[in-house]
Amino acid sequence: MRPPADLVSAFRAKGLKVTPQRQLLFRLLNGDETHPCADTLYTIAAGEMPGISLRTVYQTLNDLVAMGELQMLDLGTGSARFDPKVDDHHHVVCTQCCAARDVYVTMSTELSPDDSLGFSIHKTQVVFRGLCAECVAAPDRVLRTSSTSRSTYEGASDHR
Amino acid sequence: MRPPADLVSAFRAKGLKVTPQRQLLFRLLNGDETHPCADTLYTIAAGEMPGISLRTVYQTLNDLVAMGELQMLDLGTGSARFDPKVDDHHHVVCTQCCAARDVYVTMSTELSPDDSLGFSIHKTQVVFRGLCAECVAAPDRVLRTSSTSRSTYEGASDHR
DNA sequence: TAGGTAGTCTGCAATATGTGCGAACGGCAA
DNA sequence: TTGCCGTTCGCACATATTGCAGACTACCTA
Numbered sequence: 001m002r003p004p005a006d007l008v009s010a011f012r013a014k015g016l017k018v019t020p021q022r023q024l025l026f027r028l029l030n031g032d033e034t035h036p037c038a039d040t041l042y043t044i045a046a047g048e049m050p051g052i053s054l055r056t057v058y059q060t061l062n063d064l065v066a067m068g069e070l071q072m073l074d075l076g077t078g079s080a081r082f083d084p085k086v087d088d089h090h091h092v093v094c095t096q097c098c099a100a101r102d103v104y105v106t107m108s109t110e111l112s113p114d115d116s117l118g119f120s121i122h123k124t125q126v127v128f129r130g131l132c133a134e135c136v137a138a139p140d141r142v143l144r145t146s147s148t149s150r151s152t153y154e155g156a157s158d159h160r
Numbered sequence: 161m162r163p164p165a166d167l168v169s170a171f172r173a174k175g176l177k178v179t180p181q182r183q184l185l186f187r188l189l190n191g192d193e194t195h196p197c198a199d200t201l202y203t204i205a206a207g208e209m210p211g212i213s214l215r216t217v218y219q220t221l222n223d224l225v226a227m228g229e230l231q232m233l234d235l236g237t238g239s240a241r242f243d244p245k246v247d248d249h250h251h252v253v254c255t256q257c258c259a260a261r262d263v264y265v266t267m268s269t270e271l272s273p274d275d276s277l278g279f280s281i282h283k284t285q286v287v288f289r290g291l292c293a294e295c296v297a298a299p300d301r302v303l304r305t306s307s308t309s310r311s312t313y314e315g316a317s318d319h320r
Numbered sequence: 321t322a323g324g325t326a327g328t329c330t331g332c333a334a335t336a337t338g339t340g341c342g343a344a345c346g347g348c349a350a
Numbered sequence: 351t352t353g354c355c356g357t358t359c360g361c362a363c364a365t366a367t368t369g370c371a372g373a374c375t376a377c378c379t380a
Contacts, residue, residue, distance in 0.1 A: 076234035118293035133278035
């Protein structure tokens, strides 16, 4: 994602307006490395601008994704996560607290024609799952990005 | 996933009962390579057993996942997918029709201590995204596993 | 094989994430 | 300053999945 000043120009150039709400989100996202979900961003944004709507947060995030300034990720944590880094990289995700960090690893993630089963591959996504340092130290800590999200990877023990 | 007969024993051994609903699902899942979602399984099951509840399908799938007989996957298609293969493999997913297939590729997906950022990695998941052969041939075909699912990867062009 | 018990099934309500819609609002170019 | 047209916001709605409670039934035991 380009810095806020550049985004302002980019939005105007596309006929999109630069509102205080959008500027706030540009600023919050810029340099963010926590891969926040929409709701997390909304909470932070509402702290600075009470009255901002969750709907507006979703709207702006979608705009940025459509412009290629932001990457939408599904890390299996129950809600979409947003990454201002749009270059080629992968992610480590904590299965307990849902923290996510960027990983730059060079590995052969190209699929050979034999393996691709007729698929025309556009993108390869690698997700490393495990426990972050904090959760290794405190196995009972619960600190989800998405409040009470139900992750696909928490283990499915339902039963009444 | 073990064959239905073995699952019957495994369920009884755990004090879980073997009902017709569960046996049907054992049979439907056995050897399935389409990575169905809960709703798809429910539709198929309801064809053979009218009256079966979607709730029961979710319940049984969760039981099987908890027993390690089934793998729950989040392939970014909007709903959880289920894979009776629980060995170490990865997936190709069609971004248009959401079809998924297994991929057995040997690649260095181990993260070096330097790259792991303090995380204790338990599992590495690779998802290859692209178009399947059918969708390459018919770019307008829409055939989602999850009826009208909203995929995280369809591109976010909202706007009214 | 009848009976009892504990696990199961089903329908419905509830929760979470995310989008459609319309009325009021407000950038920003002329 | 004005007006057009994109935005914001609140609410209803859509989808995925789970909680709950009452009726039901698999299956162990006598």
